[in-house]
Amino acid sequence: MPVLSELKAGELAVVRSVDGADEVSLRLLDLGMLPGTGVRVVRRAPLGDPVVYELRGYQLCLRGSEARRIQVEREDVAE
């Protein structure tokens, strides 16, 4: 299953799970990265990292190190 950090700008995905049970994973869940949540990759920073994601009505930047923990399923781009 792909992880969130592999996705390209413009791609849509649905969160399947967040790896681990430490503080990082707990916080990612509390930030709304819950199974079933739809995520859109908005854009990469000019230097390639971090990346802006849109989910649950807001925009969240994550570094690759955190986004790698989020297992996702790609969705077809509707537009």
Next chain:
Amino acid sequence: MSELAASDTALRLGLVGSPNAGKTTLFNALTGLRAKVGNYPGVTVERREGEIDLAGRRAVVIDLPGTYSLKPISADEAVVERALRGEIDGLPAPDALVVVADACSLERSLLLVGQVLRLEKPTCLVVTMVDELKSRGGELDVARLSQALGIPVIPVIGHRGLGLDSLRQTLGEIENWSRPPVVPPADAIDRGAWAASVLGTAFRERPGRSRTTDAIDRVVLHPVAGTVLFALVMVTFFQLIFAWAEPAMNAIDAGIAVSTNAVRSTLPPGFLADFLADGLLAGVGSVVIFLPQIVLLFALLYLLEDVGYMARAAFVIDRVMGRIGLEGRCFVSLLSSYACAVPGIMATRTIPSPTNRLVTILVAPLMTCSARLPVYALLIGTFVPAENVWGPLGLQGLVLLGLYLAGAISALVVAAILKRTVVTPENLPFYLELPSYRIPTLRLWVSQVARSAWAFLRRAGTIILAAAIVLWVLLSFPRAEGVSGLAAVEHSVAGRIGHAVEPVIAPLGFDWKIGVGLIASLAAREVIVSTLAQIYAAGDEGDSLRDAIRKDIDPRTGKPVYTPATVASLLVFFVFALQCISTLAIMRRETNSWRWPAFAFGYLWVLAYGSSFAAHRIVGALWPV
């Protein structure tokens, strides 16, 4: 009624919400400018409370730190949970809670609302920015949201004051608040399902993407345009503190000079005149002189923060700062510290991670502040030959550039080391919300800037003033009648300390006169120049001081005091040493303890001593006298 009795009977309302939810705007709208600001014990988290009157009933609104979750992952975050449970000494638990949530990101905020409802206290939900929701095509049924949650819900537009009357009315009748029939689930994933079912009934239409924000971000975060804009904003910051604050700072200097002269001309010469002119007025001047930089820095900082750009700037530069273990938000502080560490350290308040904030505070004094420039100018101008090395590049300029680079590089290296050693390593994720762009309100902006300036004057200014007066006493007592210059300074406590520390600083090539200069430079680094001028009884300006130090001969060796080795050693010393009481005072204020200023002072002096010693040896071997 006494203060204590009043707060015993007053209703305590806790304001909970995530950053960017409009919590501060709402707090200001409710309490006006009557907020009391303090710190929570043991952590660097700011504590704000304000009193309000609810139709004759007094209440205290507690503005809890913004948080995305009540499940703390650091000591600073734990403050919110502990305050809500009444576990902080002297702070009773709030009687009722007001959760603030942005209407557009309700889908995320409900996860926090669910956690708050699990505390089973009287709770109401304030939904902010309902105007923005509408402009993004969203439609919220407030009555159904209230029904689904089981608590009162009040929509407001905080910056326009709409909905505040209805909120005040609701706050006045806590007894009548409805309670949720069932407590939301504890597990995050189950709570997600609960939030989804609540929103399914409450949203008639979900908000779309903000077209304005999308359009602006296409430029502001564009790989090329975004980088150029970032550079422009940062150059503006730098200019603001470095150059544009200067006219105001010169005016303050001139004002102090006029007052000093007025004192001198009205009072008879003697102790009182000296104290008022050189002790008190000079001390006041050394506090007020920071205000132009602080006001300008915070004016721009809060403006960009309120608009929504600061989060974007952090996003653009995060990769670079991440390399040394910091984050994007630390960049502005470090850059500002190039002008002066005092506003730079105050700017760390916008860094959300407490550890990154602390590390930034600890390395800020390494950035080459403008107070070092007069010292560098004196030494380089006197002792480094003005010859061209390569094309138009002069040796003097290269040395100056080298000193600036040495400061910046050591700040980054030390930050990376501190992040791995001294500061408790934490397994904290990096995350950053990019809020929608918003038009800032003048009122909030002005109150934020005024609060920062006032906090500086009250909490750091008093320490700086006291220290300046103590230094003046050291340099002028005991008083020697009939002598001036070298003899008067040698007679003073500072002169005696200078002699006493001479064996310690001799390995660096410094004599007692430089020792006195170093003591005096604790007031501000550039003071060493005027102190040396006083010692050599030379004018502050012009070439007389340069001539005097160039010709100074060590009576014991018969050789010049200022050898190339000593000059290099002194320059290196100024790169590293934390000779600035104002910086220590502001560190004390921002970290809420003397522990970190003491640590910074210690490690920077050790670093300065070691590097100066090495520089003295190396340069002494290369250019023997």
